[in-house]
Amino acid sequence: MAHEFIPYGHQSISEEDIAAVAAVLRGDWLTCGPDVDAFERAFAQYVGAKHAVSFANGTAALHGAMSAAGVEPGDAVIVPPLTFAATSNSAVYLGGVPVFADISRDTFCMDPADADRAARECGRRVKVFAPVSFAGYPVDIAAFKELARRHGAVVIEDGCHALGAERNGKKVGAEADMTAFSFHPVKHITTGEGGMVTTDSDRYAEHLRAFRAHGITRDPSKFKRSYAGGWDNDMQCLGYNYRLSDIQCALGASQLKRVDHFVARRREIAAMYEERLRDIDGVELPPSCAGHSWHLFAARFPADRRAQIFDRLREAGLGVQVHYIPVYAHSFYREHFPQDAARFPVSEETCARELSLPIFCGMTDEQVDLAVEDVRQALRS
Numbered sequence: 001m002a003h004e005f006i007p008y009g010h011q012s013i014s015e016e017d018i019a020a021v022a023a024v025l026r027g028d029w030l031t032c033g034p035d036v037d038a039f040e041r042a043f044a045q046y047v048g049a050k051h052a053v054s055f056a057n058g059t060a061a062l063h064g065a066m067s068a069a070g071v072e073p074g075d076a077v078i079v080p081p082l083t084f085a086a087t088s089n090s091a092v093y094l095g096g097v098p099v100f101a102d103i104s105r106d107t108f109c110m111d112p113a114d115a116d117r118a119a120r121e122c123g124r125r126v127k128v129f130a131p132v133s134f135a136g137y138p139v140d141i142a143a144f145k146e147l148a149r150r151h152g153a154v155v156i157e158d159g160c161h162a163l164g165a166e167r168n169g170k171k172v173g174a175e176a177d178m179t180a181f182s183f184h185p186v187k188h189i190t191t192g193e194g195g196m197v198t199t200d201s202d203r204y205a206e207h208l209r210a211f212r213a214h215g216i217t218r219d220p221s222k223f224k225r226s227y228a229g230g231w232d233n234d235m236q237c238l239g240y241n242y243r244l245s246d247i248q249c250a251l252g253a254s255q256l257k258r259v260d261h262f263v264a265r266r267r268e269i270a271a272m273y274e275e276r277l278r279d280i281d282g283v284e285l286p287p288s289c290a291g292h293s294w295h296l297f298a299a300r301f302p303a304d305r306r307a308q309i310f311d312r313l314r315e316a317g318l319g320v321q322v323h324y325i326p327v328y329a330h331s332f333y334r335e336h337f338p339q340d341a342a343r344f345p346v347s348e349e350t351c352a353r354e355l356s357l358p359i360f361c362g363m364t365d366e367q368v369d370l371a372v373e374d375v376r377q378a379l380r381s
């Protein structure tokens, strides 16, 4: 008998969040106003970075970061196959060439050794290493910074899964040259659609701010031609309209006040899953560590039964998902950037066996029990 549907992720909106949004609607600034600055300042402070620059969504944030890193046509950008397509797409927008490196079995994040091999063998100028803190596991940024130093490249962390995750006493967003976040409703905090890039670099921050607002500046000190007066503005690079509105930033700032609670609850749920699934034959637990912020609970099942288990769990009312189809397996990538899948054995195996179990702040202990029981039943042949 199916129970009420349990989604794999769900936002958590409070009356305070609603009041914060309503206050903006009653005010003067719906966009380009003080709530944007306030959210950016609070976010930078939370992760421990000098700057935070908001974007319309996480993909736009990655696009801005790739542009700030100087990705030009033909440049290699080293990415893992196990991610949402946007990690790689954001480089392709600029004419960059995605060069894939396999993930590590122990973390499900890009393996620094394979990334080094890919960078050395690709025969292109390597501009960016773009590791993903997959599922909320904080990827080893120090290893990628060392690689980037040797290859003369920049580290852009895709931290879209990893708000609140920590490594060596630092939050994700404080360590890479730039880190991109998403505020889609399934992520740790939401603004409906939204994104952010954090960085300690003044130069990157300035580029990011121009890039998300048409490349236009009104600051007389930045003018490359003569300044004509108070009305003047100058478009200095080809930017986009990638701004996040004050309505959304007010929601983001309000959500950010509860982020530690959101992360703590996700950790509790992950610990319950780990304890209860450990002894069930046929389930393998995801990589775990103390600083994990658990966007996903990416369990593995036998590859030959995954489809059947997926269908059974969905029939039982459990909103499982597959994260992900390898990026290079999408038709667009097959056509434009064909790969030999045999070079990425860990990604191939993980993608063939993975099922994400529901995990979100509002999930109750009873729902965790239901999910565990569903898994137990689905594995009975």
Ligand SMILES: *Cc1c(COP(=O)(O)O)cnc(C)c1O
Residues within 6 Å of the ligand: 057, 058, 059, 060, 083, 084, 086, 087, 132, 158, 160, 161, 181, 182, 183, 184, 193, 194, 195
């Ligand atoms: C969600 C996500 C993105 C893109 O974020 P959007 O806000 O949906 O554009 C990029 N990378 C990863 C790994 C994501 O999970």
